[in-house]
Amino acid sequence: xxxxxxxxxxxxxxxxxxxxxxxxxxxxxxxxxxxxxxxxxxxxxxxxxxxxxxxxxxxxxxxxxxxxxxxxxxxxxxxxxxxxxxxxxxxxxxxxxxxxxxxxxxxxxxxxxxxxxxxxxxxxxxxxxxxxxxxxx
Amino acid sequence: xxxxxxxxxxxxxxxxxxxxxxxxxxxxxxxxxxxxxxxxxxxxxxxxxxxxxxxxxxxxxxxxxxxxxxxxxxxxxxxxxxxxxxxxxxxxxxxxxxxxxxxxxxxxxxxxxxxxxxxxxxxxxxxxxxxxxxxxxxxxxxxxxxxxxxxxxxxxxxxxxxxxxxxxxxxxxxxxxxxxxxxxxxxxxxxxxxxxxxxxxxxxxxxxxxxxxxxxxxxxxxxxxxxxxxxxxxxxxxxxxxxxxxxxxxxxxxxxxxxxxxxxxxxxxxxxxxxxxxxxxxxxxxxxxxxxxxxxxxxxxxxxxxxxxxxxxxxxxxxxxxxxxxxxxxxxxxxxxxxxxxxxx
Numbered sequence: 001x002x003x004x005x006x007x008x009x010x011x012x013x014x015x016x017x018x019x020x021x022x023x024x025x026x027x028x029x030x031x032x033x034x035x036x037x038x039x040x041x042x043x044x045x046x047x048x049x050x051x052x053x054x055x056x057x058x059x060x061x062x063x064x065x066x067x068x069x070x071x072x073x074x075x076x077x078x079x080x081x082x083x084x085x086x087x088x089x090x091x092x093x094x095x096x097x098x099x100x101x102x103x104x105x106x107x108x109x110x111x112x113x114x115x116x117x118x119x120x121x122x123x124x125x126x127x128x129x130x131x132x133x134x135x136x137x
Numbered sequence: 138x139x140x141x142x143x144x145x146x147x148x149x150x151x152x153x154x155x156x157x158x159x160x161x162x163x164x165x166x167x168x169x170x171x172x173x174x175x176x177x178x179x180x181x182x183x184x185x186x187x188x189x190x191x192x193x194x195x196x197x198x199x200x201x202x203x204x205x206x207x208x209x210x211x212x213x214x215x216x217x218x219x220x221x222x223x224x225x226x227x228x229x230x231x232x233x234x235x236x237x238x239x240x241x242x243x244x245x246x247x248x249x250x251x252x253x254x255x256x257x258x259x260x261x262x263x264x265x266x267x268x269x270x271x272x273x274x275x276x277x278x279x280x281x282x283x284x285x286x287x288x289x290x291x292x293x294x295x296x297x298x299x300x301x302x303x304x305x306x307x308x309x310x311x312x313x314x315x316x317x318x319x320x321x322x323x324x325x326x327x328x329x330x331x332x333x334x335x336x337x338x339x340x341x342x343x344x345x346x347x348x349x350x351x352x353x354x355x356x357x358x359x360x361x362x363x364x365x366x367x368x369x370x371x372x373x374x375x376x377x378x379x380x381x382x383x384x385x386x387x388x389x390x391x392x393x394x395x396x397x398x399x400x401x402x403x404x405x406x407x408x409x410x411x412x413x414x415x416x417x418x419x420x421x422x423x424x425x426x427x428x429x430x431x432x433x434x435x436x437x438x439x440x441x442x443x444x445x446x447x448x449x450x451x452x453x454x455x456x457x458x459x460x461x462x463x464x465x466x467x468x469x470x471x472x473x474x475x476x477x478x479x480x481x482x
Contacts, residue, residue, distance in 0.1 A: 008328075015332070015378065016222075016226040016377055016378055018374070018375065018376065018377060020332060021331075021332065021335040021336070021339075022335070022336075022339050022340075023335075023339060024339065095335075097331050097335075098324075098327065098328045098331065099328045099329075099331050099332045099335075100220065100328045100329055100332060100378065100380070101328075108474075110474075110475045123338075123339065124334075124335050124338035124339045125335070
């Protein structure tokens with residue numbers, strides 16, 4: 001399973017049951033990354049990302065259990081710690097801003113090896129940083 | 138939609154009549170500040186001079202728009218988090234304001250020179266199109282220019298916009314600036330401004346946004362700010378919050394009556410009664426390596442080259458802010474888990 005997640009500077013994901021932010025440039029990037037692949041998400045994410053084209057979309061409340069090797073999972077509110085063992089890669093989009101948060105990514109990224117990192121301008125964000133992490137050998 | 142000149146004139150007359158011959162504004166203000174001071178009335182804010190913002194005429198006090206002003210007694214004591222949820226995070230905006238028409242309202246300063254409620258329906262048309270200019274000439278109530286080494290950026294107080302510049306482009310407006318700690322400004326208020334600004338930019342929708350400074354008695358410095366937000370077009374699906382942001386600075390004692398302050402030693406927050414309040418919650422979250430260190434550096438600064446971390450107040454803490462080797466941790470424990478050791482000085 002390859003995880004995709006958007007984070008603020010504190011690793012925050014949501015506040016009061018709502019995503020912290022959004023950016024069309026990230027949506028476009030997710031579409032490109034997942035082209036031709038299977039992308040899992042929950043019903044909340046489906047409202048914003050469900051219209052992505054060029055991939056097999058799968059909506060399920062238990063999608064982290066169902067996602068298989070090589071398949072993508074878009075995380076907005078889920079705890080990843082229980083599924084850490086099945087995660088092959090983590091793709092993080094950093095907003096480079098701080099938002100209110102009450103749900104945070106519960107993985108310690110320092111335990112993962114950063115393989116790629118690059119920055120691009122967002123539609124509403126000055127700079128978005130994309131990083132790809134792999135499990136340390 | 139712009140109102141006609143006649144309409145504006147009639148509304149203005151009604152507002153003047155209301156303020157002169159009724160006591161409703163006074164009652165609201167007494168609740169707001171708890172002082173019994175004269176009312177913080179609302180004036181029209183000139184908005185179209187040299188800007189592209191729509192002209193908006195308002196005659197009602199923001200505090201009359203269904204606002205139930207909270208009292209400081211209802212707010213839990215600061216416990217290490219820059220803000221706390223109120224009423225289950227549900228704001229209370231009147232239905233009549235949930236429209237697609239942008240507006241902004243600022244209260245007149247009261248007799249003590251204090252700000253009142255700032256209220257807006259933030260749309261893209263209110264957001265800034267030009268550069269921000271200096272606000273240094275404004276001296277909000279309780280203002281002191283004072284520096285401490287343990288405060289990020291040294292200065293204890295910031296001129297805090299009640300409604301952030303990025304939302305309504307109000308800059309050196311004395312009705313929109315209060316004396317706030319660096320901590321409240323950057324850790325408490327800014328994240329909420331950010332989330333609203335992003336949402337409006339990305340969707341083009343409107344967000345009802347209200348910032349209410351809460352003063353205790355005749356204090357010149359607010360104990361904090363109630364912040365409320367609600368996205369209109371999607372009925373709160375995108376934005377919905379109601380929080381109180383604490384006007385504290387960890388390690389600094391503040392006399393809210395005057396704005397006087399002193400270093401309190403240890404990690405206590407300020408309080409008029411001198412009670413020590415907890416240090417910011419260290420949590421367990423680590424952000425992106427080097428992420429925006431200049432605005433998020435209250436926590437622990439590690440040097441990834443030397444594997445040494447520095448705490449606020451330590452010799453090299455400030456220097457690390459600009460280091461290419463900076464890694465920010467939210468706690469000493471987190472730094473230690475990552476293999477770092479504490480600096481000796």
